[in-house]
Amino acid sequence: MKLFFHIGLYFLMISNTFIRFTKWNVLKKLIFKEIDDLIIRSFGIVAFISFFVGGVVAIQTALNIENPLLPGNLVGFATRQSVILEFAPTFISIIMAGKVGSFITSSIGTMRVTEQIDALEVMGINAHNYLIFPKIVALLLYPFLITFAMFLGIIGGYIVSIYGGFSTSYDFIQGIQLDFRVYHLFYAYVKTTLFAFILATVPSYHGYYMKGGALDVGKASTLSFVWTSVVIIIVNYIVTQLLLA
Amino acid sequence: MIKIENISKSFDQIKVVDNISTEFEKGKTNLIIGQSGSGKTVLMKCLVGLLNSDQGKIFFDDKRFDELSFSNLSDLRKEIGMVFQGTALFDSMSVLENIIFPLRMFTNKSNDEMIYRGNEVIKRVDLKDANNKLPSEISGGMKKRVAIARAIVLNPKYLFCDEPNSGLDPKTAIIIDNLIKEITEEYNITTVINTHDMNSVMEIGEKIIFLVNGRKIWEGSKQEIFDTDNESVNNFVYSSELFKKVRDIQIKGK
Numbered sequence: 001m002k003l004f005f006h007i008g009l010y011f012l013m014i015s016n017t018f019i020r021f022t023k024w025n026v027l028k029k030l031i032f033k034e035i036d037d038l039i040i041r042s043f044g045i046v047a048f049i050s051f052f053v054g055g056v057v058a059i060q061t062a063l064n065i066e067n068p069l070l071p072g073n074l075v076g077f078a079t080r081q082s083v084i085l086e087f088a089p090t091f092i093s094i095i096m097a098g099k100v101g102s103f104i105t106s107s108i109g110t111m112r113v114t115e116q117i118d119a120l121e122v123m124g125i126n127a128h129n130y131l132i133f134p135k136i137v138a139l140l141l142y143p144f145l146i147t148f149a150m151f152l153g154i155i156g157g158y159i160v161s162i163y164g165g166f167s168t169s170y171d172f173i174q175g176i177q178l179d180f181r182v183y184h185l186f187y188a189y190v191k192t193t194l195f196a197f198i199l200a201t202v203p204s205y206h207g208y209y210m211k212g213g214a215l216d217v218g219k220a221s222t223l224s225f226v227w228t229s230v231v232i233i234i235v236n237y238i239v240t241q242l243l244l245a
Numbered sequence: 246m247i248k249i250e251n252i253s254k255s256f257d258q259i260k261v262v263d264n265i266s267t268e269f270e271k272g273k274t275n276l277i278i279g280q281s282g283s284g285k286t287v288l289m290k291c292l293v294g295l296l297n298s299d300q301g302k303i304f305f306d307d308k309r310f311d312e313l314s315f316s317n318l319s320d321l322r323k324e325i326g327m328v329f330q331g332t333a334l335f336d337s338m339s340v341l342e343n344i345i346f347p348l349r350m351f352t353n354k355s356n357d358e359m360i361y362r363g364n365e366v367i368k369r370v371d372l373k374d375a376n377n378k379l380p381s382e383i384s385g386g387m388k389k390r391v392a393i394a395r396a397i398v399l400n401p402k403y404l405f406c407d408e409p410n411s412g413l414d415p416k417t418a419i420i421i422d423n424l425i426k427e428i429t430e431e432y433n434i435t436t437v438i439n440t441h442d443m444n445s446v447m448e449i450g451e452k453i454i455f456l457v458n459g460r461k462i463w464e465g466s467k468q469e470i471f472d473t474d475n476e477s478v479n480n481f482v483y484s485s486e487l488f489k490k491v492r493d494i495q496i497k498g499k
Contacts, residue, residue: 115330122294123351
């Protein structure tokens with residue numbers, strides 16, 4: 001029953017986020033700040049993880065296809081498919097649930113603990129719109145981050161394959177061009193957009209409705225990471241079933 | 246003037262505010278006093294709309310707070326200033342940004358006009374050399390001044406202060422108390438203050454209501470609180486050695 005209470009409260013929060021808008025002059029600044037905090041400051045970690053995981057995918061694929069009858073371009077093909085379909089959108093989103101999600105929960109949670117949200121409400125400001133809407137707008141740029149992750153993941157696979165002797169440059173490039181379906185990109189971006197919304201709203205919910213003191217902010221951040229990951233995994237399954245199966 | 250009638254609020258079947266009725270007068274510092282856990286903060290949160298009371302009516306002058314339409318409630322909220330116990334300053338904004346925040350949200354003033362008004366209230370609360378500092382870089386007393394400045398920047402008609410001198414040394418606490426009293430008289434606003442500090446009662450209490458376990462036990466003026474024979478009030482007022490000695494000296498004097 002408590003789960004349904006939280007789900008209901010979450011959707012009420014979402015509906016409140018899109019009413020009684022804050023003045024555009026104020027909102028504009030908040031959106032740019034969130035783009036900096038949530039997107040631009042994530043490029044480093046996303047680049048690092050994408051590059052190396054792309055490399056690992058390439059090595060593991062190469063080591064598992066020792067049969068000489070299999071074509072040499074399979075390493076490039078498998079790396080591209082893994083990175084575009086699953087690794088970049090889903091794996092990076094789970095990482096971002098930890099990085100961005102806990103940042104959102106702790107920043108809103110701290111505002112709750114220190115009565116800053118109460119101060120907004122007493123002034124008559126729609127705190128949901130003021131705090132959550134800019135995060136949702138900023139995370140509309142999340143697909144660009146995932147595109148960057150896709151690109152670097154494939155580059156990582158390419159470099160590791162060539163310098164590790166697992167594939168040739170010709171084979172790898174042929175592999176990443178083989179049977180390319182634009183629909184797979186569409187699928188990847190549909191789920192990326194949904195994950196972006198989840199990344200903005202689930203951690204915000206945990207921060208906004210947290211109770212207690214400073215210690216509870218930490219607990220809320222952990223809980224937020226767990227639930228954001230769970231929701232991403234479930235939505236990933238549903239979208240895959242709907243769009244690919 | 247703020248009038249409340251039969252306000253009650255419960256959490257999990259426990260009555261935290263129990264059927265309280267009173268009036269807070271305009272141009273006066275109205276104090277809600279009582280021990281920690283007596284329901285002062287919950288009552289204040291009901292008054293400013295942070296909590297919905299289970300029953301009762303709240304009137305801000307002639308407007309019934311809990312029955313206002315959304316747009317009228319928004320207008321009324323612009324007439325309410327609040328100083329929170331922990332100051333509730335926005336820690337990502339400078340002192341000046343915090344103070345002009347309500348102007349930025351609710352007026353169409355230019356940036357220069359907002360800064361001018363901000364500096365006016367900064368001068369009024371006697372804040373020096375703090376405009377560009379972050380809240381984390383200033384003292385507790387200065388934070389209270391910033392919170393008061395933010396609360397009065399829109400010229401409110403009603404000012405609520407939740408434990409405005411908590412965490413301050415006795416001298417700074419008296420300065421903050423007197424600042425609130427001066428502002429109340431100067432702007433002719435209705436000020437409601439939550440406190441458990443008897444020094445505040447002595448300094449600025451004009452109308453006082455005393456709560457025990459969510460119930461209003463006593464109501465009166467600063468003069469009356471020291472002469473009452475209400476046992477609960479006396480236990481609270483004379484809980485400190487200092488006040489006991491003052492009472493003993495007074496009795497000996499008589």
